[in-house]
Amino acid sequence: MNFDRVKTEDNSFTLYSDEYKQHYHSIHGACTESRHIFIDLGLKSIDKDEISVLEVGFGTGLNAILTYEENIIQGKKIFYHGIDVNPVSKEVFMQMEFEKFLSDKKTDFSLFYDNWNLEVNLNDKFVLLKQVVDLQLFTTERKYDVIYFDAFSPEVQPEMWSVETFKKLSTLLLTGGILVTYCSKGLVKENLRNSGFIVKRFPGPPGKRHVLRATKF
Numbered sequence: 001m002n003f004d005r006v007k008t009e010d011n012s013f014t015l016y017s018d019e020y021k022q023h024y025h026s027i028h029g030a031c032t033e034s035r036h037i038f039i040d041l042g043l044k045s046i047d048k049d050e051i052s053v054l055e056v057g058f059g060t061g062l063n064a065i066l067t068y069e070e071n072i073i074q075g076k077k078i079f080y081h082g083i084d085v086n087p088v089s090k091e092v093f094m095q096m097e098f099e100k101f102l103s104d105k106k107t108d109f110s111l112f113y114d115n116w117n118l119e120v121n122l123n124d125k126f127v128l129l130k131q132v133v134d135l136q137l138f139t140t141e142r143k144y145d146v147i148y149f150d151a152f153s154p155e156v157q158p159e160m161w162s163v164e165t166f167k168k169l170s171t172l173l174l175t176g177g178i179l180v181t182y183c184s185k186g187l188v189k190e191n192l193r194n195s196g197f198i199v200k201r202f203p204g205p206p207g208k209r210h211v212l213r214a215t216k217f
């Protein structure tokens with residue numbers, strides 16, 4: 001698997017996947033995009049003291065790192081479950097230089113990558129579990145407050161954006177739980193609605209007109 005590191009417009013790095021011919025994040029700002037969609041429209045909209053997050057497509061770990069950092073301010077209890085069918089190597093992970101987003105330099109940054117399949121307490125408010133698994137085969141007894149849905153686009157991974165997949169994701173959410181994603185294509189909205197979600201569009205980060213938040217009812 002070949003990945004090239006690319007600097008984006010806010011100076012944070014992303015990766016280019018040769019296999020999917022796509023970047024992992026927006027080239028107009030990887031960190032800006034992740035904060036806007038997953039932290040501001042996702043995490044911050046959950047009005048609870050204990051929050052469980054499922055990230056589909058853990059990738060470089062950027063969303064987990066930004067969630068951890070936001071929670072230094074929020075002080076909630078977070079259980080963060082990231083899954084990925086094809087994680088990047090540790091070497092690639094380190095090359096992303098996302099450690100710079102951590103304000104508490106006592107945090108052991110390597111724990112965002114190491115210890116797959118183990119629940120790791122990053123601090124007393126944040127548990128991280130990373131699992132190598134294909135979403136289509138993923139099973140769990142857990143229910144989540146929010147799903148960060150960060151697969152590659154529908155053009156290259158249509159099965160990830162299908163009614164079948166969204167129905168599965170709906171079963172993983174608590175009632176009133178939300179799914180946030182960067183893609184607002186008509187077919188994605190339609191498939192979400194046909195899977196038991198109320199779909200709302202929001203202004204996107206730089207370079208993207210709209211993004212979506214879907215609520216399970």
Ligand SMILES: C[S@@+](CC[C@H](N)C(=O)[O-])C[C@H]1O[C@@H](n2cnc3c(N)ncnc32)[C@H](O)[C@@H]1O
Pocket residue numbers: 023024025056057058059060061062063083084085086087133134135136150151152157
């Ligand atoms: C757009 S990138 C995700 C970016 C990631 N959230 C980040 O911040 O680096 C898509 C990710 O989805 C993963 N993926 C693709 N198909 C998947 C599947 N069926 N199940 C789980 N993960 C999948 C890929 O391996 C890749 O890491």
